[in-house]
Amino acid sequence: MTVTAVANPRTLSARASVATWVVRFVNQLSRLLGRGSGTVAGGRAGLAVDPTLLAALVGGRAVALVTGTNGKTTATRLMVAALSGAEGPAVATNDTGSNMPAGHVAALVESPRATAAVLEVDESYLGRLIEESRPRVVILLNLSRDQLDRIAEVRMLVDRWRSALGRLAGDAGPGEHATVVVANADDPMVVWAAVAAPQVLWVGAGQVWHDDAVGCPACGGRIEFGPGGEWACDRCEFARPERDAWLEGAELVMADRSRHVLSLGLPGQFNRANAAMVALAATVMPGAGPPGGSAAPLPLSAVLARLPLVEEVAGRFSSTSWKGQPVRLLLAKNPAGWTAIFDLLDEGAPSGAPVVLSVNARIADGLDPSWLWDVPFERLAGRPVVATGDRRLDLAVRLRYAEVSHTVVAGPLAALDRAVAMRTSITAGTAAAPDLGAAAPDPIEFLGNYTAFAELGRQL
């Protein structure tokens, strides 16, 4: 057996070796200086020394790329869990949220011995990552509007994905491997990009947000959605492809009609969607073995058994408590994400626990919070709501027109205080109920967008 791996820094070019050393040095320095985890600074410095560093660091490792508007951090985390374990490869991953090349470089430098890498990729960098990392698998979760003031519009982005995927070689030559795209068949935008790829596994993972996919990308016709998630253009042949697997509630159904229960440590249908796509993708990755090798992939059952190990993702979906009251922390960044979170709130028994909404409009969030008007806040009617965050006044006006009664409080901790006070008064009002206190109370829900969520995490 010939080991063709070049993941070991000793086999890097002189320039790449220097660049790798620079990545380590800068990251250690910035950690010493207390400037966060420092992955971006080191990665940037390394890429400045050697612009081809990413490809060099990938070497013979088996790479999985994860992208999409929503769920990519969670899906990346699930993919790492799915692959890890005795039979799986050692995995490098960018779990700090730095999903551009500087973050990928830093992740690969951190784990020189890992024979596989699972990389979360910002939507606009997919083409570059495909070219430089020659992935085994690319997971395309979904595509919808996000950060209107700075990110390419949805259709521009999907055309770029399409041309990047169209450049993938159909048949793997000797010593090469093919790239398998795992794509959400229920999202017409994703399908429009993925049909250009030579090998696709289509997963009917569901889609909560249709508003960015009504116009047919093929002909300009109108895409009509059916009740079961099926869709087709009213003018041309563009329609949902034949699926290799799909979700039915909490079950993953394969094309041969075998059924697998998805039991997860994460809540919500959108996480089942993430898990379904990850499960199929993980069965394409090589198992434990030397880099560049062809160790047999893990069987689906082994992959599914590992998914419940993920119970939170960088604090998202995690439970904490504030002033003795349980609080669940949820992140949503754009209309599709908020809609999915509202679905989650509606999944269990009806809860009257307060909801804290925190919205910022900093650079990482997008500077224009007009998207608040695309979010169906009307669904919160009847629940006590506290609005906070930098843009709490925009939120307050939105809630007023949604006819959702609300309180505005500056600062996330003060907002939680208010929620605790509201809940205590609710509980006091119903104290006559006989078996109150027997079950754990429903948690206060904290929903924040990107920097608002991070800010609460720091303050807690």
Next chain:
Amino acid sequence: MTTAARSSPLTIAVVYPDLLGTYGDGGNGLVLARRASWRGIDTDLIQASSGRPLPTADLYCIGGGEDGPQVRAAAALREDGTLVGAADRGAVVFGVCAGFQLLGGSFPDSEDRSHQGLGLLDVRTRKGTGTRAVGELVATVASDGPRSPDGGSLPRLTGFENHGGVTSVGAGARVLSHVVEGVGNGAGDGGEGAWSGRVVGTYLHGPVLARNTALADLLLGWALSGPGGRESLEPLDDTEELALRAERLAVVHESGRRDVVRRLLRRRG
């Protein structure tokens, strides 16, 4: 105050939200509908999707969207004919960004090919040569701009602009407002938006009617009164909208002051 009883509900249509709903401008329709119903006016809010005949309405809101859908929307509206016919009969038409551009004579697509608009406003849009105009905008309503029912001028407009087009206003329309901070139409005269009769266009998102309730009530008043008339509406408790306005105006004022300091420093350096 003359909130005359109407025989039929006030109808507000959001035009093609599936094509022109990218920037949250659907909120304008919601703001108008709520402000009418909070005053006891029977109101229908219609989300008028593309691909079917546009319904007849008293007030049409057209939002911003991407280049391709904008071209499709303009072509569909021209073919449908309802919007132009309704405007001729005195319906109120309010367009934002792409929705403003397509009310004019012509507008460009992403490849800079020119497309014919609806011709409801004498404006023409071409592709800008500089960077896209993105950011908070403040503008004072023009002295010959639309006036509130009591004859007073409207308060300053605040919103968020995000466009690459440059719009010039011809003799058949008037500039809506003059830019204090931001870019606006970008045609060199400092103008933002345009209006003529009961047709109003602006580049402002936010949505703009949530941040500028006086403009919302002006449009509502037009729609509630017959052609040529104006209707004044009983005031609402706009505490939250006014707080948002004040905050946004203050933010722009602050950043404007920082820019002045920066320019002065640069000149010295």
